[in-house]
Amino acid sequence: MLTKALLITLVAIIATVDYNGPLFMLHRPLVTGAMTGLVLGDVQQGLMIGATLELTWLGVTGIGGYTPPDTISGAIVGTALAIMSGQGVTAGVAIAVPVAIVTQQLDTLAKTADIYFVKKADTAAKTGDIDKVDRYHYLSLILITLFKIVPIFLAIVVGGEYVKQLFDTIPPIVMTGLSAGGAMLPAIGFGMLLTMLLKKNMWVFLLIGFIASVYGGLSAIGMALVAIAVVGLLQLISLPGISGKIQNSEVSDENGEEYDL
Template sequence: MLLKAILIGIFCYLGSLSTPWILGTTGGWYTLTRPLVSGMIVGLILGDVQKGILIGVAVQAVYIALITPGGTMPADLNFVAYPAIALGVLSGADPKVAVTLAATIGIAGTIVFNFMMVLNSVYAHMGDRFVEKGDFRGIVLVNAVYPQITNFLLRFIPSFIAVYFGAPYIQHFVTATPKVVIDIMSVLGGMLPAVGIGILLKQVVKDVSLLAFFAVGFIAVVFLKLNMVALAMLGIAFAVMHYKYSSSNKEAIENEQ
């Protein structure tokens, strides 16, 4: 478990918002920290890929519309993606229960994120003094080295502690929790993905009539039991028809002809 906790802690750092090593935010925040990706990675590390992916998919739906406007972090997706999903896998609980645990840890993770921002402001003031002195080495340290050390410690240590020391406790917690509480957590965990999808639709859908496409997709998955390949082909067909026959695009196409 020691090596597994170390690996999860390292991936938590590599996927954080301020880590530059994997193509910046492209490879880290927008790839490694997506729960769909991290669920597979955590599953590989812990030896249960199927459970990791199932929890990752459920958690991804909750945070599918998460944005960080102006650096504001409503929930720390990085802690959701690694220590939270890891604890969900180790607990052996239903993915719906794991989603509830992940949401709680994600909100608590904002404390760590805000603390890191406070420390970075200290480095900024240190950098001002180095600039006045013309100390190039000091400028590099406060901009490229010290913040990464802080970021690593604040990501690795909580993740390591949560996975290494928290695994037995989370299993005991799930086992000892009354069934009615587990049922409540399952219901809440089942509702959270719907909230995430709802927020995404609110951001993306500009015309209420476009919800018809969402309804078609829902019917195709739930009632017609279409797989992802068939659903993707159906989505492409509807997208082409919508583009071709919508009023503005129709006029543009007719003018080209």
């Protein structure tokens, strides 16, 4: 179990570095859930729990000084304890959501402590010592990672057996309620995402997706391909050369002259 706990901790390190650096989306619940499932020998359960949490936290994002729920810790701990207890998706969601909220406070504490390195980096920048600026940057990342991985490691090593005992004592009617509540959580994620889409000119893209789904009968993959095509078309139109040609063609058309696109 110690080896598996260390490997899951490695998953947490990769996800934390990705979230605070390159943003290859390795920190998303779908990926961390799958990697945790791989470590514990049940990739299918890992994918199922990660996918459910991905939908639940679809609209969770940090804006300005706001620190969102710690989806990395929530997804990893929830997936790991759910697989270890044998309770599946219901337990995964029931554990992940409160864990994400609790560890959110640790993330805030870590970023508060990082102010020390920020001040040191500012002092080094004034003297032109770029090497020290880089060093303080990486030290701050190490501190954030430690605040993330230590609770995860302890939860995996200590919590697995107790979680199984806990769920064994929960009455079936309560588990049914937890399952129903977990099934409703993805709707909250979609609702949070819609609050960002239904602004200014973004609603038209929602309308395109709705038409493609209801009247076009497209699957999720088909709508994703339509979205890619629309984004590509908008990028093409926004190019200076293309937009200039379109404007010139419109002028030529107004003058009654022929034009060749």
